[in-house]
Amino acid sequence: MEGRAVQLRSAARFTTKLYAGRARAIVDAHVRRNEFARLSAVGDGDPYPIYDRIRAAGPFVTTPTGHLATADHAICKEVLRDRRFGVEPEGAPRPEPAFDRSLLTRNPPDHTRLRRLVAPALSARRLADFTVMLEETVGRLLDDAGRTGSFDVMPALAEPLPVAVINRLLGIPDEDGAVLAAYGETLGGAAAGFRSPRHARDVMVAARAMVRLFEEVIERRRADPGDDLISSLLAAEGEGDTELRAVELVPMCRMLLIAGFETTVNLLGNAVNALLDHPDQWAALVANPALAGAVVQESLRFDSPVQRTGRISFDDTEIAGQPIRRGQWVNVLIGGANRDPQVFDEPNTFDLARTDLFDHLAFSSGIHRCVGRPIAELEGSVALRMLAERMPGLHRAGPARMRAMPLVRGPLSVPVAVG
Template identity: 65%
Template sequence: MVVRAEQLRRGVRFAADLYGGKARGLLDVHVRRNDFARLRSVVDPYPVYEQIRTAGSFVVTPTGHLASADHAICDEVLRSRRFGVAPESSAPVDQAFDRSFLTRNPPDHTRLRRLAAPAFAPSRLADFRVMVETTVTRLLDDVAAAGTFDLVPSLTSPLPVAVINELLGLPEREGTTLAAYGAVLGDAAPGFRSLRHAQQVMVAADKLTRLLDQIIDERRREPRDDLISALVAAEGDGDAPIRADELVPLCRMLLIAGFETTVGLIGNAVDTLLDHPDQWALLVADPELAGAVVQETLRFDPPVQRTGRVSFDETEVAGRPIAAGQWVNVLIGGANRDPAVFRDPAAFDITRTDAGEHLAFSSGIHHCIGRPLAELEATITLRVLAERMPSLRRAGRVRRGNATLVRMPLSLPVRAH
């Protein structure tokens, strides 16, 4: 009875915090007119980024922290060793939502990242190239006869799942199940939308953890030539490269990050190309421009829209004093359209020469470890799509997810001929 009473109290507190936060959010948007808060309520965040950048180097968030859409400031904060992804004295992240080295500062960040790095070495990318091209061709073969299809479930989602399966050494069915749970967790990154959503996320987190635990136990008994087996081989206590309780978070992070970024990158690229028929025509005429399309998409409409860094001590950025413990929200989507860096930044131009200055994969020591693989998947997909379906066009309305953290189409109906 005591346990049930405590569970009830927790539930009441959780509900009060959730809906109280929503009420404060509405107040911040509609009464206080806070630009940063408005990012949670708009489908197109780019006009808001422009207002934030016009307001000055920084704007103050509703919680009293800072945000910037200035490219130079964002780059400096991301590169600076005086900022980290968590306060130095912070409590451990909840096990269900721990994203391994993405949520850790050095030296733990360095130690865990080093374990995953060999999986993304140039030699491995050469192996993935054939596998990605074969998978894209097969997926397009499956939908070519129908003519009309939804790009997301038909192509942008199954491709990264297949790549993750190969990376982690998972059977297709097992990897698809893991990716489905991971997608639920990734969708919760901006916060819970309702009590029902919170319950769905917690169930998915529990099932994902259980399944990864089973796979890790299998690799302990029967090692294979895959990344999970390599991580298990490094497991131990004390000075070992990785502890037992760090295995699931690292595998989960690779799963979620590899899925979200690639789905968003390919989906945003195709969606933007269909909005700009002249640019699609350029790609169709020369499919080798696919790599340029990827870089321009990462600049123009990156899947990861923002990240955060916290100051370890008192410092200064662009003349603004930053207190110890002060968070700076790095608005990547806004920085990537800074006119101080990019010529005609609101134009989608796959022939531009300055797209490579984008911050879509972060910068500094937290620069995305999977960037080469995500770019490879997207480049091959766009090249093959242009070659196989040159008459591609819209067949319905695009439906997008929350633009606060990760921006991607959830549904993108297209017609091939």
């Protein structure tokens, strides 16, 4: 009985804190008119006018909690590359494996060690191993989708493609991969916080179930190694300065699954959405499918899947005349930086012919630049090229429906018709 009472008190505290925070956010956005709070409250709306106002206000704006935010491209790039900033406070305790985000939340030297272990399997040199598989998978998905004459891009193409790639990369059987992807989607949906006590419970259940399933997959690979990344990581397991700790293996796999899924799903969804909004650019791709790589880069700039990240200052410092305290966070607004008119000509125009495509920060920058960038770009290029080749008459069959922000931006649904 006493244990039940403790659970109820804990649930009551959590619920009170959750809804009190939500109430403060409403006040900050609509009463105090804090632009950063408005960005957090934009939901499925258009964030880009808010980024413009944040940029116009100066190099930085102050968040309701006393931290900083910037949408200035040059400053964002400087913060991302500056070793005076990190992704977690110095000496921060390691979270439990179910919520550990591996190298995404590690500063050097742990970040350096973990990245060196996983980078070779995700390098550009390994891309040839995936190209045939990608083309076969995309072809099958488009064949299935095109049979009815209309389909939704997200469940038909954007979601199953990265699942197939992650399964191949990690050596996960398809049936386990489908379950892990469902868990990953639940966890990815909590990136901006919990929506309700029920949502928090669902996320915790999914997180722990994912750990158990990965542990089972890892044990099978331990007994029967293959040519997959999990087997490679197991071979690097140990306690030395260059080795992978046993406790780090599940978080590494979890990070690769969630990061690889979220980024690529929303890259593909945002790219198709932008192309359908700009028929002249779709026509250009149909006329020359080799432009698929340019579509990927311009989509990443124009509507970044990851809209923001954060860095914490290790020391008292200053950037662009702004004092930054030790322990103060800087919110790097990637989505806003990628439409900075000081860097991109006509930044609100989706243009495959622009010459500044590769200046975007969609994959971050510096030592934390996305380790899976080459394979994500390849997935996007193959899928968009084959979509243009096989379905040149593609057009909308209904309005797109966007997911709620603020951290990740992409469609929940993009209904299309083939001809």
